[in-house]
Amino acid sequence: MCYIREMSQTHDHLTCQSCLQRFNSVFCKAKEANLDLINDQKVCNTYRKGQTLFNEGAYPFGVYCINSGKVKLSHQGDEGKEQIFRLLKSGDILGYRALLSGDRYTASAVALEDTAVCFIPKELFVNLLKEDTGLAFEMMRQLSDELHRAEMKITHLAQKPIRERLAETLLFIKETYGFEEDGITLNVRLSREEIANLVGTATESAIRLLSEFKKDGIVELEGKKIKILKAKELLKTANIQD
């Protein structure tokens, strides 16, 4: 694991207790003493944009807690087409699904921008879950929320046209990463292909629909920057009932 330490940079001297993400994270309800334990055993690391945190098929040895940056979680489907099904930000943990199932990873995690993470070894994480009821419940809540989101996505994929799903995806990105200081630019850079792989459609279709949204004055496109000009219109286009 030494190489990880060597790669690690600015944030490994930062304690979990003083971590800005602490109260955004699953550890928000964890006991103080347990934070000390995590702090002792965590291994910090940074990944450049495009680097892989873990790959489908590998064995999980712990969970990753994002300190700063953004990560996508995706499957490799037929003929290598990527399906993105989660977007992660600071405070989020990842890698827990496979770990709790006792599986290998069934998804790959790739940094969407330069990202700093703390790695928490499996044994420690499991022990904490055993010992700390607050943490365990928070974990269950998070799993339940993810499950809900996934089930809604199933329904929408089966029943909604791409136009609605694209609108919904843009709103989801907004929910997840928010806006930049200007209050309208989505605070992440995704390629058109990634947007398509999030919506579950062909890249050309995503591009075409984005162009239509632009023509309709709903969004403004500036390279990979996407500005939401008419949030209400977008919400209406998304046609969300629930």
Next chain:
Amino acid sequence: MCYIREMSQTHDHLTCQSCLQRFNSVFCKAKEANLDLINDQKVCNTYRKGQTLFNEGAYPFGVYCINSGKVKLSHQGDEGKEQIFRLLKSGDILGYRALLSGDRYTASAVALEDTAVCFIPKELFVNLLKEDTGLAFEMMRQLSDELHRAEMKITHLAQKPIRERLAETLLFIKETYGFEEDGITLNVRLSREEIANLVGTATESAIRLLSEFKKDGIVELEGKKIKILKAKELLKTANIQD
């Protein structure tokens, strides 16, 4: 809650300790003493085919553990089109997703055949999860498995043609409910519409594809009975990579 007791029938004198489903269920790892608690507080009930256990939008007051029978979990999507995303059998519990999220139900549960369930009150269930690490971990494992299944379904909905998804669905039904004594008839009666709502397609498309499978000698159709004649062929048709 009296009316529930009045409706309850054959199985409410059965103890959890002697319940045949005990080791199929999330309670397989629960402590003996806790089974006594559940046994004391459980409320047994039966539902006829087509009856609703709970509805989207209602508040969860506990979880349901299926003693015998079959239940579908589904969303009501646009224009009332149903999307089925889970099939449950004896030993399965349901209603935990909303309960753990602190949400209302986001899905409805309907009996696919006459079904006997034990209702476990929320407070008890939550206390057990707090107190019994084995149970809590089993719960997390189950949530993680469900999440995995849902994520795979998302990828397949986005990327696979209906023919493959129908084949996959038939295999999933087989995994869940198994065969009847003859070893080839799927051990559940679903309408064509329900099959379509499981696959995520139009009813006519499901019917058409089933007819094709029949013409190809892969299945035999006898009303709602579906016999799998060529399981290997079906597996090939499903084109599953993972």
Next chain:
DNA sequence: TGCAAAATATGATATAAATCATGTATTACA
């Protein structure tokens, strides 16, 4: 038991979205 209603089946048609094709703009990097 018979009859209406619902479910199943199948053909014809429409349509959303994928694919193919090609051009233009960006980006990477030698």
Next chain:
DNA sequence: TGTAATACATGATTTATATCATATTTTGCA
């Protein structure tokens, strides 16, 4: 800084699947 590679854009075409229509069978139940 120029050039190749990649991403983006948009039109043309094809295709899978939904929708519509209608016949037939099954089911519920009066």
